[in-house]
Amino acid sequence: MLFNSWVFVLFWIVFFFLYWFVFNKSIKLQNAFIAIASFVFYGWWDWRFLLLLWLSLIVDFCVGYFLEIIENKSKRKLLIVLSIAFNIGLLMFFKYFNFFSNSFESLAHSFGWQVDFVTLNLILPVGISFYTFQSLSYTIEVYNKKLKGTKDIFAYAAFISFFPQLVAGPIERAANMLPQYYKKRVFNYTQSVKGMQLILWGLFKKVVVADTCAIFANNAFNNYTQHDGFNLIMGAVFFSFQIYGDFSGYTDIARGLGKILGFELKINFMYPYFSRSIAEFWRRWHISLSSWFRDYVYIPLGGSRSSKAITIRNTTVVFLVSGFWHGANWTFIVWGALHAIYYVPLVIINKHKSFADTVAFNRTLPSFKELSFMIGTFILALIAWVFFRADSIEHAFAFLKGMTNFKGFHNFGLIRCLPFISIMLLVDWVGRNNECALSDFAAKFPKWFRYVIYLFVAVCIYANFSGEQEFIYFRF
Numbered sequence: 001m002l003f004n005s006w007v008f009v010l011f012w013i014v015f016f017f018l019y020w021f022v023f024n025k026s027i028k029l030q031n032a033f034i035a036i037a038s039f040v041f042y043g044w045w046d047w048r049f050l051l052l053l054w055l056s057l058i059v060d061f062c063v064g065y066f067l068e069i070i071e072n073k074s075k076r077k078l079l080i081v082l083s084i085a086f087n088i089g090l091l092m093f094f095k096y097f098n099f100f101s102n103s104f105e106s107l108a109h110s111f112g113w114q115v116d117f118v119t120l121n122l123i124l125p126v127g128i129s130f131y132t133f134q135s136l137s138y139t140i141e142v143y144n145k146k147l148k149g150t151k152d153i154f155a156y157a158a159f160i161s162f163f164p165q166l167v168a169g170p171i172e173r174a175a176n177m178l179p180q181y182y183k184k185r186v187f188n189y190t191q192s193v194k195g196m197q198l199i200l201w202g203l204f205k206k207v208v209v210a211d212t213c214a215i216f217a218n219n220a221f222n223n224y225t226q227h228d229g230f231n232l233i234m235g236a237v238f239f240s241f242q243i244y245g246d247f248s249g250y251t252d253i254a255r256g257l258g259k260i261l262g263f264e265l266k267i268n269f270m271y272p273y274f275s276r277s278i279a280e281f282w283r284r285w286h287i288s289l290s291s292w293f294r295d296y297v298y299i300p301l302g303g304s305r306s307s308k309a310i311t312i313r314n315t316t317v318v319f320l321v322s323g324f325w326h327g328a329n330w331t332f333i334v335w336g337a338l339h340a341i342y343y344v345p346l347v348i349i350n351k352h353k354s355f356a357d358t359v360a361f362n363r364t365l366p367s368f369k370e371l372s373f374m375i376g377t378f379i380l381a382l383i384a385w386v387f388f389r390a391d392s393i394e395h396a397f398a399f400l401k402g403m404t405n406f407k408g409f410h411n412f413g414l415i416r417c418l419p420f421i422s423i424m425l426l427v428d429w430v431g432r433n434n435e436c437a438l439s440d441f442a443a444k445f446p447k448w449f450r451y452v453i454y455l456f457v458a459v460c461i462y463a464n465f466s467g468e469q470e471f472i473y474f475r476f
Contacts, residue, residue: 001044003253004207005468011041012257019261020187031154031181034261038161042126049125052090057160059086060135061153067142068149076143083139087132094125095328126474127167129325133292135160138174140296147175155181164257168250168473170268170288177263185262194436195259197454201427201438202252204457206471208464209420210245213238216413221389224399229406232399238413239389240382241421244273246472247286252436271432273425274359276373278342278380279352289325293318308348315347316340327475331387331396338384358433420460 001008015037023029043050063083070076138159141147150156159178220227220235227235248269258265266288275281282290298318304311316337323336346352359374360366366374383400390396430444431437438457442450 001041002468002470003250004203004465007044011037016260024185027182027184028152028154030185031152031158034163035154035157035161038158038163038166041163042161042166045126052094052125052128053131053161056087056090056132056135057157059083060139060160061150061156063139064142064149064156065151066149067139068151080139080143084136087136091128091132094128130169130171131160131166133171133289134174137171137292137296138178141174147178150178152182162258162263164254164261165265168247168254168471169286170251170254170266171292172266172288176266180263188262191262192260194439195256197439197442198252198256198259198436200256200454200457200461201436202249202254202256203461204438205245205249205252205424207466207469208245208460209417209424210242210249210472211466211469212420212464213242213245213413213417214469216417217242217389220412221391221395221399224395224402227402227412228408228410229403230408230410231412232403232405234412234414236382236386236389236399236403238417240273240378240385241417241424243385243388243472244269245424250471250473255435267435271428271437273378273381274374274429274432275377276355276359276370277346277351277377278339279346280355281377281381282339282343289322293322297321312344312347315343319343326388330393331390334393334396335384335387338387342380342384361433420464 001011019030019033023033039050039053042053060083063079067076067079070079138147138156142149155178158181159172159174162172162177165172217235217239220232221239224232224235251268255265255267268286268288270284270287272281272284275284298314301314301317302310303314319336319340320333321336323332323334323339326332326335343352346354359370386399387393387396390399427441428437431440434440438453442453445453
């Protein structure tokens, strides 16, 4: 079930009414209702996916339960190993089995060995990369005694399966989210208004910006041999804004739905294309995943507590793993490696923690230096996005080579995409200090004009709606 579908609109209306007017008398009833509704939401794609979700939910609930009551260190260690092995094993099997099989077969053939490895006709369950990481965060935190293992199966089921963020994040931490299921939730008008603003802006970024840019980005990448350098450059630019509008738009909608239901979800994007370095970019892009890898991979490896060489090693490992998390293709690993190459020099010169403030803080416009840094960072990210989007490494290199074959100026989607991208960037720039750019942007104007802005955004969404277009990160 997609947020940008009429089926979801109907689902949401029914859910909202029952949640606030029928099951609001009891927290347990509300939590149970969230879980059941989330199962319906998730099973809408394929009911078979539910079996894996339920299995993951039951295993980690039991692991957390026993971690809480068992004090023996060896038994506790066995339990956490079970949880990690189960979740990573689930992920590796469904997402990476064929990748490893094909890679080993190609390697064997390069040595002249004629072998045929088994490949399976597997369907990648939607959101498996997200809910396995979220579930793992719970058992790891209980194991480290940073969180008490829950005995409330309804609260835990609702936490793992919460439909607004189930299939594409943000990846919530149990310490942040689980306690919210124990508290009585009362409808809050102010929070709901903020939620509606987030949903409206999220739909604009998805339907108006991302889906429009996708038309020309797909054309450029799928027919790269037929385009000259200008068209390919614009195709890469459009993909950069497609993936930002698509993924951050999903997060905005998820966070908006959460606010209406009385939950605070983690901020996942903080205007990453206004970053002045790759290090700042990664503090602002997919924040929930970056912080997950920081806490559960980077720090356990030693973080930055040892020598510079160890810090560089740990940083590189995190970027490579992050790339691999995104998909079973060497292009994603190269994408991660590229970002490591961008990031490591900043670590060497101790500049990776620079730019902790908001760009052009308390100023309307950035300085020339800030603007040049932002453009430079965007170009680096754009080059890496080519590998992320390409079907193969050969495809990516051919696309990059084609970008240098410049023959002149063409109207390749500029008239269609540029106005919407400009509106998004303008609103994001004005609202860059706020969790919801549209809310902060509209607040600059008289109340009557705010409704004109909201109406304009809604009309743009309606006018550009071209059917139920899937979100990019459902593939990961």
